[in-house]
Amino acid sequence: MSTPGRAFITGISGQDGSYLAERLLEEGVEVHALAHELEPLPDLPGVELHRGDLTDIDRVRALLLDLAPEEVYNLAAISSVARSWEEPDLTAQVNGLAAGGLLESARQVQDKHDRQVRFVQASSAEIFGDPDRSPQDESTAVRPVNPYGAAKAFAHLLVDVYRRRGLHAVSAILYNHESPRRPTQFVTRKITSTVAAIVHGDAETLTLGNLDARRDWGWAPDYVDALVRAARADQACDYVVATGVAHSVRDFVAAAFGRTGITDWKPLVSVDPGLVRPADPTELVGDPTLARERLGWSPSVGFDELVGRMVDADLARLNRPAGSSGSGRTRS
Incomplete structure (x- = not known):
């Protein structure tokens, strides 16, 4: 076409x-x-x-x-x-x-x-x-x-x-x-923005729900x-x-802290049972074979780099002068 x-x-x-x-x-x-x-x-x-x-x-x-x-x-x-x-x-x-x-x-x-x-x-x-x-x-x-x-x-x-x-x-x-445009109410942006805030001295801990949930x-x-x-x-x-590879929320947290050089991140993370969803699939991972074969499509950015780009963007937002625009297009 x-x-x-x-x-x-x-x-x-x-x-x-x-x-x-x-x-x-x-x-x-x-x-x-x-x-x-x-x-x-x-x-x-x-x-x-x-x-x-x-x-x-x-x-x-x-x-x-x-x-x-x-x-x-x-x-x-x-x-x-x-x-x-x-x-x-x-x-x-x-x-x-x-x-x-x-x-x-x-x-x-x-x-x-x-x-x-x-x-x-x-x-x-x-x-x-x-x-x-x-x-x-x-x-x-x-x-x-x-x-x-x-x-x-x-x-x-x-x-x-x-x-x-x-x-x-x-x-x-x-x-x-x-991506960095994901709104902060999503767990991924919550993770990367809070990690950036911790590094910047604006937050002390990251509070999450189910760390074992796995997603692609x-x-x-x-x-x-x-x-x-x-x-x-x-x-x-x-x-x-999909990418065909699943990672846990815990993996996402580790990758986000790892981007900033923090390896001992567990003392900085707490779990709130109230944040666990009423019904939450434990693992969702997709098989993109059909998209690859018929559309010639394949993912170009790996998991660690994806998380790293989001952390980098959130750190950059915090480093901008007060009053400057840096929130990006993050509304859903």
């Missing part, structure tokens, strides 16, 4: 949305994005921002029918598993029902303009929940264990429904992926590259996007 003329992105103020917008703009694509009505507008020169709420399906549909994009990337979501337990109803609406509305909108654009629209749903490894095998691939049973995963599973299954109706629809099953962590720009490749592939199908 040639480079599209126009693309539409939801979730533009999050980590992946900013990287994706930058990638498309570099390619010369006209980028339009939905910015939530209650959030500050992200600083993304070159992106045409449209105020709205993804759950207002009729309004978003009218916008999409007017813009008639060739590619649609749905990245918007209640992106925190912990928040999904606090607001399960909203999570179902945003992560599930609104995604379904966007799929139908893309299909209507395709029918109205009689040309193909390519749709990419940012799914999550949380749809597998408590998997029956490891690593997981595209054929692994969908069995979520939290409201976030359940809502994502609904959208994931709808992708196949719309693919059968002729839409080039892809569900990219993204495993954990990080990758570099966010790599995963955005997979989204674009999936959108433009000749055949629409679902892809697991």
